[in-house]
Amino acid sequence: QITLKESGPTLVKPTQTLTLTCTFSGFSLSTSGVGVGWIRQPPGKALEWLTLIYWNDEKRYSPSLKSRLTITKDTSKNQVVLTMTNMDSVDTATYYCAHRVGARGSGWYSDSFDIWGQGTVVTVSS
Amino acid sequence: DIVMTQSPDFLAVSLGERATINCKSSQSILYSSNNKNYLAWYQQKPGQPPKLLFYWASTRESGVPDRFSGSGSGTDFTLTISSLQAEDVAVYYCQQYYSTVTFGPGTKVDIK
Numbered sequence: 001q002i003t004l005k006e007s008g009p010t011l012v013k014p015t016q017t018l019t020l021t022c023t024f025s026g027f028s029l030s031t032s033g034v035g036v037g038w039i040r041q042p043p044g045k046a047l048e049w050l051t052l053i054y055w056n057d058e059k060r061y062s063p064s065l066k067s068r069l070t071i072t073k074d075t076s077k078n079q080v081v082l083t084m085t086n087m088d089s090v091d092t093a094t095y096y097c098a099h100r101v102g103a104r105g106s107g108w109y110s111d112s113f114d115i116w117g118q119g120t121v122v123t124v125s126s
Numbered sequence: 127d128i129v130m131t132q133s134p135d136f137l138a139v140s141l142g143e144r145a146t147i148n149c150k151s152s153q154s155i156l157y158s159s160n161n162k163n164y165l166a167w168y169q170q171k172p173g174q175p176p177k178l179l180f181y182w183a184s185t186r187e188s189g190v191p192d193r194f195s196g197s198g199s200g201t202d203f204t205l206t207i208s209s210l211q212a213e214d215v216a217v218y219y220c221q222q223y224y225s226t227v228t229f230g231p232g233t234k235v236d237i238k
Contacts, residue, residue: 037227047168047176047219049227060226063127101166101181110182111223112166116175 002026004036004097006120012087013126022080022097022117029055029075035100036080037113038071040093048093052100052111053080087124094119128152128222130230138238145207147233149220154200157224164224167196167205170232171216179205179218212237 008020020038027034037052051071052060061069070083080097098113129152139145155164163183168176178187180196183203193208207214215237220230 039229046231047170047221047229049221049229052227062226096175098175101178108160108162108182110164110166111227112178112181112221113176114178114187116177119175 002099002115004099004115004117006095006097006117008120008122010121011123011125014088014124016087018082018084018087018091018122020082020095020120020122022082024078024080024097024099027099029053029073029078029080031055033102033109035102035111036073037098037100037111038082038095039098039113040095041119042090042093051082089124092122092124094121128155128225128228130220130222130228132220132230132233134233135231136234136236138236139210140238141212142209145210145214145235147205147218147235149198149203149205149230151201151222155222155224156200163199163203164222165198165203166221166223168219168221169216170219176219207235210235210237
Protein backbone atom coordinates (compact mmCIF):
# COMPACT_ATOMS: atom_id res chain seq x y z
CA GLN A 1 0.00 0.00 0.00
CA ILE A 2 1.38 3.33 -1.08
CA THR A 3 1.08 6.30 1.27
CA LEU A 4 2.53 9.79 1.24
CA LYS A 5 2.50 12.45 3.91
CA GLU A 6 3.54 16.08 3.71
CA SER A 7 5.15 17.91 6.61
CA GLY A 8 6.56 21.34 7.25
CA PRO A 9 5.71 24.74 8.67
CA THR A 10 2.13 25.96 8.61
CA LEU A 11 3.16 29.62 8.68
CA VAL A 12 6.01 31.36 6.92
CA LYS A 13 6.82 35.03 6.60
CA PRO A 14 7.10 36.87 3.31
CA THR A 15 10.54 36.56 1.69
CA GLN A 16 11.33 33.44 3.71
CA THR A 17 12.16 30.05 2.20
CA LEU A 18 9.64 27.23 2.57
CA THR A 19 10.89 23.69 3.06
CA LEU A 20 8.39 20.83 2.85
CA THR A 21 9.08 17.14 3.23
CA CYS A 22 7.13 14.30 1.65
CA THR A 23 7.62 11.03 3.50
CA PHE A 24 6.35 8.00 1.66
CA SER A 25 6.00 4.25 2.00
CA GLY A 26 5.04 1.35 -0.22
CA PHE A 27 7.48 2.14 -3.02
CA SER A 28 11.10 3.08 -3.59
CA LEU A 29 12.39 6.10 -5.47
CA SER A 30 15.29 3.97 -6.64
CA THR A 31 12.96 1.75 -8.68
CA SER A 32 12.90 2.43 -12.42
CA GLY A 33 9.92 4.48 -13.52
CA VAL A 34 8.99 5.86 -10.13
CA GLY A 35 8.42 9.56 -9.54
CA VAL A 36 7.04 11.94 -6.91
CA GLY A 37 5.50 15.30 -7.66
CA TRP A 38 4.39 18.39 -5.77
CA ILE A 39 1.13 20.15 -6.54
CA ARG A 40 -0.42 23.07 -4.69
CA GLN A 41 -3.91 24.54 -4.40
CA PRO A 42 -4.66 28.05 -3.12
CA PRO A 43 -7.87 28.29 -1.10
CA GLY A 44 -10.88 27.91 -3.38
CA LYS A 45 -8.73 27.76 -6.49
CA ALA A 46 -7.43 25.23 -8.97
CA LEU A 47 -4.56 22.78 -8.75
CA GLU A 48 -1.13 24.00 -9.81
CA TRP A 49 1.70 21.59 -10.59
CA LEU A 50 5.07 22.60 -9.17
CA THR A 51 7.69 19.95 -9.76
CA LEU A 52 8.48 16.26 -10.30
CA ILE A 53 11.48 14.13 -9.43
CA TYR A 54 12.17 10.75 -10.98
CA TRP A 55 13.99 7.60 -9.90
CA ASN A 56 17.03 8.58 -12.00
CA ASP A 57 17.21 12.02 -10.30
CA GLU A 58 15.83 13.80 -13.35
CA LYS A 59 13.82 16.81 -12.27
CA ARG A 60 11.13 18.88 -13.94
CA TYR A 61 9.85 22.26 -12.79
CA SER A 62 6.94 24.51 -13.56
CA PRO A 63 8.38 27.10 -15.98
CA SER A 64 6.71 29.97 -14.12
CA LEU A 65 8.20 28.95 -10.75
CA LYS A 66 11.42 27.28 -11.80
CA SER A 67 13.69 29.97 -10.42
CA ARG A 68 12.23 29.56 -6.93
CA LEU A 69 11.92 25.79 -6.67
CA THR A 70 14.28 22.97 -5.78
CA ILE A 71 13.31 19.33 -5.41
CA THR A 72 15.57 16.66 -3.96
CA LYS A 73 15.21 13.06 -2.87
CA ASP A 74 16.68 10.96 -0.09
CA THR A 75 16.13 7.39 -1.18
CA SER A 76 17.39 5.90 2.07
CA LYS A 77 14.84 7.88 4.08
CA ASN A 78 12.00 7.53 1.55
CA GLN A 79 11.66 11.30 1.43
CA VAL A 80 11.33 14.04 -1.15
CA VAL A 81 12.04 17.63 -0.15
CA LEU A 82 10.64 20.75 -1.81
CA THR A 83 12.14 24.17 -1.22
CA MET A 84 10.52 27.35 -2.45
CA THR A 85 12.32 30.65 -2.01
CA ASN A 86 11.05 34.19 -1.58
CA MET A 87 7.60 33.25 -0.32
CA ASP A 88 4.74 35.67 -0.84
CA SER A 89 1.10 35.82 0.24
CA VAL A 90 0.06 34.44 -3.15
CA ASP A 91 1.89 31.22 -2.24
CA THR A 92 -0.62 30.54 0.52
CA ALA A 93 -2.03 27.14 -0.40
CA THR A 94 -2.43 23.48 0.42
CA TYR A 95 0.66 21.68 -0.80
CA TYR A 96 0.34 18.07 -1.91
CA CYS A 97 2.89 15.45 -2.80
CA ALA A 98 1.80 12.61 -5.05
CA HIS A 99 3.03 9.35 -6.57
CA ARG A 100 3.46 9.25 -10.31
CA VAL A 101 1.53 6.59 -12.24
CA GLY A 102 4.57 5.66 -14.32
CA ALA A 103 4.43 2.88 -16.90
CA ARG A 104 2.35 0.14 -15.24
CA GLY A 105 3.86 -2.38 -17.59
CA SER A 106 2.91 -0.57 -20.78
CA GLY A 107 6.35 0.75 -21.59
CA TRP A 108 5.03 4.30 -21.80
CA TYR A 109 5.30 6.60 -18.80
CA SER A 110 2.38 8.65 -17.52
CA ASP A 111 3.07 11.75 -15.44
CA SER A 112 -0.35 11.56 -13.86
CA PHE A 113 -0.68 11.02 -10.13
CA ASP A 114 -2.49 8.06 -8.62
CA ILE A 115 -1.81 8.37 -4.90
CA TRP A 116 -1.82 11.71 -3.09
CA GLY A 117 -0.96 12.81 0.40
CA GLN A 118 -3.62 14.59 2.44
CA GLY A 119 -1.86 17.89 1.92
CA THR A 120 -0.35 20.45 4.24
CA VAL A 121 -1.65 23.99 4.55
CA VAL A 122 0.94 26.73 4.29
CA THR A 123 0.03 30.32 5.08
CA VAL A 124 2.34 33.17 4.15
CA SER A 125 1.86 36.12 6.44
CA SER A 126 3.91 38.52 8.50
CA ASP B 127 3.51 26.09 -22.03
CA ILE B 128 0.42 24.06 -22.81
CA VAL B 129 -2.68 25.81 -21.49
CA MET B 130 -5.68 23.73 -20.47
CA THR B 131 -9.19 25.12 -20.53
CA GLN B 132 -12.39 23.49 -19.29
CA SER B 133 -16.05 24.09 -19.93
CA PRO B 134 -18.38 24.75 -18.35
CA ASP B 135 -17.10 26.25 -15.11
CA PHE B 136 -20.16 24.94 -13.30
CA LEU B 137 -22.62 22.22 -14.15
CA ALA B 138 -25.86 21.31 -12.37
CA VAL B 139 -27.41 18.00 -13.40
CA SER B 140 -30.39 16.06 -12.08
CA LEU B 141 -29.73 12.76 -10.38
CA GLY B 142 -29.56 9.98 -12.96
CA GLU B 143 -28.91 12.36 -15.83
CA ARG B 144 -25.77 12.69 -17.94
CA ALA B 145 -23.01 15.15 -17.09
CA THR B 146 -20.47 16.17 -19.73
CA ILE B 147 -17.30 18.12 -19.03
CA ASN B 148 -15.05 19.41 -21.78
CA CYS B 149 -11.31 19.98 -21.69
CA LYS B 150 -9.24 21.61 -24.40
CA SER B 151 -5.47 21.90 -24.74
CA SER B 152 -3.74 24.80 -26.47
CA GLN B 153 -1.81 22.33 -28.62
CA SER B 154 -2.13 18.67 -29.47
CA ILE B 155 -1.21 16.30 -26.65
CA LEU B 156 -1.36 13.24 -28.88
CA TYR B 157 2.10 11.68 -29.17
CA SER B 158 2.45 10.20 -32.64
CA SER B 159 5.03 7.57 -31.62
CA ASN B 160 2.61 5.70 -29.40
CA ASN B 161 -0.76 7.18 -30.43
CA LYS B 162 -1.45 8.09 -26.81
CA ASN B 163 -3.08 11.23 -25.53
CA TYR B 164 -1.18 12.58 -22.54
CA LEU B 165 -4.24 13.54 -20.52
CA ALA B 166 -5.59 12.64 -17.09
CA TRP B 167 -8.83 13.39 -15.26
CA TYR B 168 -9.27 13.88 -11.51
CA GLN B 169 -12.19 14.22 -9.12
CA GLN B 170 -11.80 16.36 -6.02
CA LYS B 171 -14.33 16.47 -3.21
CA PRO B 172 -14.25 19.18 -0.53
CA GLY B 173 -11.47 18.75 1.98
CA GLN B 174 -9.93 15.84 0.09
CA PRO B 175 -6.97 15.46 -2.25
CA PRO B 176 -7.74 14.80 -5.90
CA LYS B 177 -8.56 11.27 -7.01
CA LEU B 178 -7.28 9.97 -10.33
CA LEU B 179 -10.08 8.85 -12.64
CA PHE B 180 -8.39 8.38 -16.04
CA TYR B 181 -4.96 8.57 -17.63
CA TRP B 182 -4.04 8.26 -21.29
CA ALA B 183 -7.38 10.10 -21.72
CA SER B 184 -9.50 6.98 -21.45
CA THR B 185 -7.72 4.38 -19.28
CA ARG B 186 -9.91 4.05 -16.23
CA GLU B 187 -8.14 3.89 -12.89
CA SER B 188 -8.90 0.83 -10.78
CA GLY B 189 -12.06 1.23 -8.72
CA VAL B 190 -13.57 4.03 -10.77
CA PRO B 191 -17.24 3.26 -11.54
CA ASP B 192 -18.01 2.56 -15.17
CA ARG B 193 -20.58 5.37 -15.28
CA PHE B 194 -17.47 7.54 -15.74
CA SER B 195 -15.88 7.59 -19.19
CA GLY B 196 -13.08 9.57 -20.78
CA SER B 197 -12.79 10.29 -24.48
CA GLY B 198 -11.25 12.58 -27.04
CA SER B 199 -7.99 13.03 -28.89
CA GLY B 200 -5.56 15.70 -29.98
CA THR B 201 -6.77 18.89 -28.33
CA ASP B 202 -10.36 18.11 -27.34
CA PHE B 203 -11.37 15.79 -24.53
CA THR B 204 -14.52 14.89 -22.63
CA LEU B 205 -15.31 13.40 -19.25
CA THR B 206 -18.80 11.93 -19.12
CA ILE B 207 -20.79 10.76 -16.13
CA SER B 208 -23.57 8.70 -17.68
CA SER B 209 -25.92 8.74 -14.70
CA LEU B 210 -25.04 11.28 -12.04
CA GLN B 211 -25.09 10.04 -8.46
CA ALA B 212 -25.06 12.14 -5.31
CA GLU B 213 -21.52 11.04 -4.52
CA ASP B 214 -20.30 12.47 -7.84
CA VAL B 215 -20.71 16.05 -6.61
CA ALA B 216 -17.16 17.37 -6.87
CA VAL B 217 -14.78 19.50 -8.87
CA TYR B 218 -13.27 17.76 -11.89
CA TYR B 219 -9.85 18.65 -13.33
CA CYS B 220 -8.09 17.65 -16.49
CA GLN B 221 -4.29 17.53 -16.62
CA GLN B 222 -1.86 17.26 -19.51
CA TYR B 223 1.54 15.63 -19.17
CA TYR B 224 2.73 15.91 -22.77
CA SER B 225 5.01 18.82 -21.93
CA THR B 226 5.77 19.18 -18.24
CA VAL B 227 2.43 19.21 -16.40
CA THR B 228 -0.50 21.61 -16.34
CA PHE B 229 -3.96 21.35 -14.87
CA GLY B 230 -7.18 22.80 -16.16
CA PRO B 231 -9.14 25.33 -14.08
CA GLY B 232 -11.72 22.78 -12.95
CA THR B 233 -15.43 22.19 -13.45
CA LYS B 234 -17.75 22.08 -10.45
CA VAL B 235 -20.54 19.52 -10.71
CA ASP B 236 -23.60 19.75 -8.49
CA ILE B 237 -27.11 18.36 -8.28
CA LYS B 238 -29.93 20.28 -9.91
